[in-house]
Amino acid sequence: MPRTKIMSRELLTVSVVTVxxxxxxxxxxxxxxxxxxxxxxxxxxxxxxxxxxxxxxIVARYKEDFEKKGIALVxxxxxxxxxxxxxxxxxxxxxxxxxxxxxxxDIFFDxxxxxxxxxxxxxxxxxLYGDSVCEYEFCxxxxxxxxxxxxxxxxxxxxxxxxxxxxKTSLMKEYGYDTRFRNAADFHLLARLLMDGKKFVYTDxxxxxxxxxxxxxxxxxxxxxxxxxxxxxxxxGEYASEISSFSIWFMGVKQxxxxxxxxxxxxxxxxxxxxxxxxxxxKNIDILSKEREKAGGNTR
Numbered sequence: 220m221p222r223t224k225i226m227s228r229e230l231l232t233v234s235v236v237t238v239x240x241x242x243x244x245x246x247x248x249x250x251x252x253x254x255x256x257x258x259x260x261x262x263x264x265x266x267x268x269x270x271x272x273x274x275x276x277i278v279a280r281y282k283e284d285f286e287k288k289g290i291a292l293v294x295x296x297x298x299x300x301x302x303x304x305x306x307x308x309x310x311x312x313x314x315x316x317x318x319x320x321x322x323x324x325d326i327f328f329d330x331x332x333x334x335x336x337x338x339x340x341x342x343x344x345x346x347l348y349g350d351s352v353c354e355y356e357f358c359x360x361x362x363x364x365x366x367x368x369x370x371x372x373x374x375x376x377x378x379x380x381x382x383x384x385x386x387k388t389s390l391m392k393e394y395g396y397d398t399r400f401r402n403a404a405d406f407h408l409l410a411r412l413l414m415d416g417k418k419f420v421y422t423d424x425x426x427x428x429x430x431x432x433x434x435x436x437x438x439x440x441x442x443x444x445x446x447x448x449x450x451x452x453x454x455x456g457e458y459a460s461e462i463s464s465f466s467i468w469f470m471g472v473k474q475x476x477x478x479x480x481x482x483x484x485x486x487x488x489x490x491x492x493x494x495x496x497x498x499x500x501x502k503n504i505d506i507l508s509k510e511r512e513k514a515g516g517n518t519r
Contacts (some may be wrong), residue, residue, distance in 0.1 A: 234315030344420035357486030397481035
């Protein structure tokens, strides 16, 4: 797949969305990441599902900081039926040309992330995406990292992280997330856009750092079954490999291990699986970033 470099003219407004519920321990990290961006045209939407902790008090404390930075803050507190329903509610309130979903506890890679994507390029994509750094705790208290290299030539699994993805807001409002899916509505949305012929463009930069402890990463069997059903429903034969009964069995075993084995054992097995795929594991992000830059953006 050709990796297209794009050159810019006019700055577009980017709507960044964080959906949360009882996220007092992690929301501030994400808020500060948005505030640190040097890109001048940001709308930040925080959609809270009615938290019972101090999440919304923390958000309120930053209102003046957003005003000083010139970032439009939209703070919505409303009940929802889950993460994808919350994302749909936030999308309805978005006014930027493009929309990004940055989960609570996830952050932009650095303060120039949005500028690298939108500040130097004429953006003509329906879906614009880059790379992500994945943060793991294979051993509790010890963070390690891998690079999630974005691509859209294969939809065997999620092709890139939604934290590193920007979708035209008009398309997001038109398509939305299908809330029938518990874990794979983001995969379903991207697959529909691809199969409908929408334009996907890769931008050669690291956009985000995402923690790998979300529901879709823990409920691997449900996620796998949903993705498989989506691939079949959308006739994605050319983009997805054939699903074998062994694959379903393996995901069931993996799910059992995540649920029943000690964290350290599961972490060791996950580390082994990542290395068998050919991906490198890094002790810190600086080493990952320097090696990616030295390799011309392609760190494996």
